[in-house]
Amino acid sequence: MIYTQLKYVDNRICPPGEHQCNDGTCISIDFKCDGKDDCADRSDEANCTCDSHEWRCNDGKCIDNRRRCDGYKDCDDISDEEDCPYACESSEWQCNDGSCIPKSQRCDHTYHCADQSDEDDCDGCSHGEWQCRDGSCVPSSARCNNIRECSDSSDEEYCPGIVCKEDEFGCHDDGTCIPSYLVCDGRPYCKDGSDELNCERPECTSNQFRCHDNGYCIPEILRCDGQKYCYDGSDEWDCSTDHWMSSRGIYLR
Structure with a gap:
């Protein structure tokens, strides 16, 4: 006598308005791709895609891109x-730490980002050289030596201990000159933070x-x-x- 092993298959079909899980269970179609596991096998959250104007949460839920x-x-x-990251204006460049600086300060051989990322990956000169604003290279030792070696004199700009121009601010600690428009902008550019002292601060709202x-x-x-x-x-x-520790995804008590 030959015995044949039969596998039972549930061929039921869910009615309109319902979604069928891989195990055959039926759930409301509203639960499909809602970011929550409603099927025991979690198949209701598999292969979910958001529309082009939506952003997908880590749990699978789709939200409008503007809410991100x-x-x-x-x-x-x-x-x-x-x-x-901090949202920078179109005229600004974003540092790796999220802060914003004017695009004109990117790769200008002066550190404006606290993490100094504005001078990373800048094309031009070899190690031990400094790049003038016009693109030419001079030895790093030529920077701020009171001798103008760049044709545009950029090697002697924003140097410690010199008299600042009328449209510049001199940092209190070392006399470094920075553009006046950077004073009281909420971000310290002077090492001692003196460009952010005695500034009028905006009023924060109740949800800030x-x-x-x-x-x-x-x-x-x-x-x-x-x-x-x-x-x-x-x-x-x-x-x-x-x-809620959102960065770690756990709730602590």
Whole structure:
């Protein structure tokens, strides 16, 4: 006698308005790709794609692209507000730390970003050389030696200890000159931060947090979220352990 092993297959079909899980279970079509596992086998969240105008949360939920990094939690897992850089203007360049500087200061041989990223990957001169604004190269030792060796004299601009021009500000610690429009812009360019002293600060709204160092306002939702948005990190000071750590995806108590 020959025995044949038969495998039972559930061929039921879900009615209109329902989605069939891979195991045959039927759920409401509204639960398909909603960012939550409603099928026991999680098949309702597999192969989900968002529309071109949408951004997909880490949990699979789709939100409007404009809600990404807007300071408000739209994803249930808060992934839409994670790893958000500062939004720079079209005329600005973004440093690796998220701060913004005028594009004209990118690769100008003067550090304007706190992390000095504005001078990274700049084309031109070899190691040990400094590039003039006109593109020519001079020895690094020629920078700020009181001898104009660049044809455009850029090797002697913004040097410590010199008299600043009328449209420049002299830093208190070493006399470095910076453009006046950088004074009181909420971002320190002088090493001692003197360009941000005695400045009138904007009023923060009820749903914003004021950074301690420069008075900058950031969305309150970024307060105690495990990521530093204020330069001095004051948005992560005095945080209790009873809050959502969005950067790690866990809730601590």
